[in-house]
Amino acid sequence: MTLRNGREFLAIPGPTTVPDEVLQAMHRPAIEIYAGALLDVTTSCLDDLRRIFRTEGRTYIYAANGHGAWEAALSNTLSRGDKVLTLGSGLFAPAWGEMAASQGLVVEELPASYRHAVDPAAVEARLRADTAGEIKAVLVVQVDTASSVVNDIPAIRRAIDAAGHPALYMVDAIASLGTMPFEMDAWGIDLAVTGSQKGLMTPPGLSFVAAGKRALAAHETADLRTFYWDWTQREGPRHYQKYCGTPPEHLLFGLRKAMDMLFEEGLPAVFERHRILAEATRRAVAVWAEGGALSFNVVEAEARANSVTTVLLDGHDPAAFLTYADKVCGVVLGIGIGDLTGKAFRIAHMGHVNAPMILGTLGVVETSLSALGIPHGKGGVQAAVDWLAEAAPAAEVAGGAGGLGTPRAAAPGE
Numbered sequence: 224m225t226l227r228n229g230r231e232f233l234a235i236p237g238p239t240t241v242p243d244e245v246l247q248a249m250h251r252p253a254i255e256i257y258a259g260a261l262l263d264v265t266t267s268c269l270d271d272l273r274r275i276f277r278t279e280g281r282t283y284i285y286a287a288n289g290h291g292a293w294e295a296a297l298s299n300t301l302s303r304g305d306k307v308l309t310l311g312s313g314l315f316a317p318a319w320g321e322m323a324a325s326q327g328l329v330v331e332e333l334p335a336s337y338r339h340a341v342d343p344a345a346v347e348a349r350l351r352a353d354t355a356g357e358i359k360a361v362l363v364v365q366v367d368t369a370s371s372v373v374n375d376i377p378a379i380r381r382a383i384d385a386a387g388h389p390a391l392y393m394v395d396a397i398a399s400l401g402t403m404p405f406e407m408d409a410w411g412i413d414l415a416v417t418g419s420q421k422g423l424m425t426p427p428g429l430s431f432v433a434a435g436k437r438a439l440a441a442h443e444t445a446d447l448r449t450f451y452w453d454w455t456q457r458e459g460p461r462h463y464q465k466y467c468g469t470p471p472e473h474l475l476f477g478l479r480k481a482m483d484m485l486f487e488e489g490l491p492a493v494f495e496r497h498r499i500l501a502e503a504t505r506r507a508v509a510v511w512a513e514g515g516a517l518s519f520n521v522v523e524a525e526a527r528a529n530s531v532t533t534v535l536l537d538g539h540d541p542a543a544f545l546t547y548a549d550k551v552c553g554v555v556l557g558i559g560i561g562d563l564t565g566k567a568f569r570i571a572h573m574g575h576v577n578a579p580m581i582l583g584t585l586g587v588v589e590t591s592l593s594a595l596g597i598p599h600g601k602g603g604v605q606a607a608v609d610w611l612a613e614a615a616p617a618a619e620v621a622g623g624a625g626g627l628g629t630p631r632a633a634a635p636g637e
């Protein structure tokens with residue numbers, strides 16, 4: 224018996240749901256790569272990425288996933304034997320550090336937890352102690368997708384400044400760009416990376432690096448540079464060099480459409496949508512947690528991200544629960560990863576998501592908890608509904624509440 228036929232809901236924190244408009248924009252023949260329309264697509268994508276990162280710096284597009292952007296970030300700015308400090312809050316900053324070690328960098332991890340955000344005071348203290356200036360870069364993620372911690376990126380910048388330390392500040396915004404504010408220049412970020420397949424609603428396969436003045440200056444002397452990732456190669460006169468070879472055309476068409484959709488909605492509205500839908504999820508989890516078997520992974524409420532929520536499951540097998548949600552109900556939730564393998568599940572609320580997708584997902588979580596006999600407070604979905612009605616009051620809908628009485632015009636072919 225299954226209730227899953229119909230549209231599957233993908234509620235994993237990447238790749239995320241790709242809008243039909245983005246899929247359609249990709250469904251076209253390949254085109255010439257040396258001249259014509261593709262060159263304009265490249266220029267506009269590089270420019271619009273700067274609008275999303277909020278930087279006057281340079282942007283680079285790689286035919287790669289997020290790990291590729293990590294390697295690009297390190298290899299373009301650092302030299303063999305340089306030390307980097309990773310600020311953990313889950314899986315991903317340490318993983319970036321592991322890559323750094325394999326590239327010949329010396330890696331130091333600031334003591335960290337999956338349950339708390341990075342403590343800016345600890346960063347300041349560690350950097351103050353580095354009187355010899357050995358640390359060349361500080362690596363942190365804005366949202367850790369495993370733990371669902373959101374870090375306070377401007378506060379960490381203030382800590383670096385308070386220590387008077389010159390290290391490059393590098394931020395992984397892979398699970399956050401396009402879901403919450405990110406102000407590369409205003410927050411003093413020297414280098415930022417992201418990928419196509421999370422907040423940017425594009426299929427996996429592209430990643431992006433934004434480099435500010437200090438990162439570009441470091442590039443001049445970095446000895447880890449290799450041809451494929453090298454910014455100088457990519458700044459060459461030929462369009463072909465922007466990708467170090469054949470451009471990933473179809474992904475670029477998709478990205479172009481996805482960014483058009485983000486700008487059409489308006490980034491502040493996109494962030495507000497994420498905030499409200501994330502809070503709906505948290506309201507539901509808080510009620511379920513009253514049953515004693517579930518809890519928020521992230522301890523402090525203000526450190527819970529607006530793109531994903533990690534829920535700890537105590538004394539019950541997440542695998543059986545996840546299988547029920549997927550195979551019976553058609554909702555694919557995220558598994559626990561890293562230290563939370565086998566101990567948690569994750570509800571993504573990132574990218575192309577709306578109220579019915581979130582309410583449907585939360586409804587299936589509650590159904591699955593009931594079906595598997597996992598103790599939980601009743602009424603999580605109701606709490607989410609109540610929150611949405613409060614957060615999106617009828618009076619604020621275009622035209623005021625009165626406007627709600629007018630049915631929308633039928634779309635062509637409807």
Ligand SMILES: *Cc1c(COP(=O)(O)O)cnc(C)c1O
Nearest residue numbers: 288289290315364368397398418
């Ligand atoms: C997904 C993710 C990555 C890794 O990206 P890939 O595209 O899988 O290589 C890195 N950092 C964060 C914060 C992520 O969420």
